[in-house]
Amino acid sequence: MKKIIASGKTIEDAVRNGLTELQVSAERVNVTVVEKPSKGLFGLIGVRAAKVELALLPDAVETAKSESVPAVAPAPVIPAADKPASPSASADAILETERFIIEVARTMGLDITIARNDSKEGLVLALSGTGDLGMLIGRRGQTLDALQYLVNIVANRYSNSHLRIVLDAEDFRDRRRRTLEELSDRLAGQVIRTRKEVVLEPMAPHERKIIHSQLQNHGKVKTFSKGEEPNRRVVITLRHG
Incomplete structure (x- = not known):
């Protein structure tokens, strides 16, 4: 069984680097964490890199050279x-x-x-x-x-x-949902007062959905998303007409 050691800033980065080197996808290897990244002063990452061992599964050895790794696919351990x-x-x-x-x-x-x-x-x-x-x-x-x-x-x-x-x-999910709903209502009021659209920070799809759902029936504002993942944002703007 072919094995390599790969490193990176995080464990996911290390696995991704190893997959790129082997030219296989994540499901074709077994991953073992050799060394976790250390945290430096004030919680900064980078004092010591993460190291992982990637072992090709038996059916992946012969086809490794023909496999391609998606450029943006996360590399789970x-x-x-x-x-x-x-x-x-x-x-x-x-x-x-x-x-x-x-x-x-x-x-x-x-x-x-x-x-x-x-x-x-x-x-x-x-x-x-x-x-x-x-x-x-x-x-x-x-x-x-x-x-x-x-x-x-x-x-x-x-x-x-x-x-x-x-x-x-x-209960984080429920608390986060309530927070986003309250944020939606507050920002909708801001848009109405200032007559200027508000662009929120990048959010995960399920969090953007909460914003859209909360304001979908609002009489004075509407929402839409713009940008590409993972930097896609919700925009709250006045409803015209």
Whole structure:
């Protein structure tokens, strides 16, 4: 089994660099974290780079040279499957996903429990536990969103039917939704007073959807999005006519 060591500013960067070197996609390798990036003074990243080991799966060795890696595809670090998924693997997929989350939390020094709840958005895995779960949430939920992305990859690797998982911690999703709804109403009032459009900071698609939904029936303002991911923004402007 061919193996290489790759490094980068973050673990995802290191994996992406390794995939580029091997010229394969993420599902064709097993990834092991050799060294996590260190944090410097005041939390700055870069004192020590992340290092990962990428091992080509047996069926990828012969075709590695013909594989291309998507230029902008995120490179998730996911555990190797012990056996192929079966048609009824959804329950096993969820268990594997929860195990992955617990392991990630453990590397951060957190002891968590996971509760399952069904919603119209999908299966919600709600995290609780001891320690600072804010580490899992990150600034405005960015860390939680990144972990949710990885969690969905893990879940669907073990399941033959598509799974949609929403990751939550300490009711962050609900609190963030209320915050965005209040922000929408406040900025709509500002647009009406000043008669000038407001351009919000870049947001994830699900957060932009909250803004659009909150103001879609507003009588005086309307919303639209502009820009390209990941810098796509919501614009609130006066409704004319």
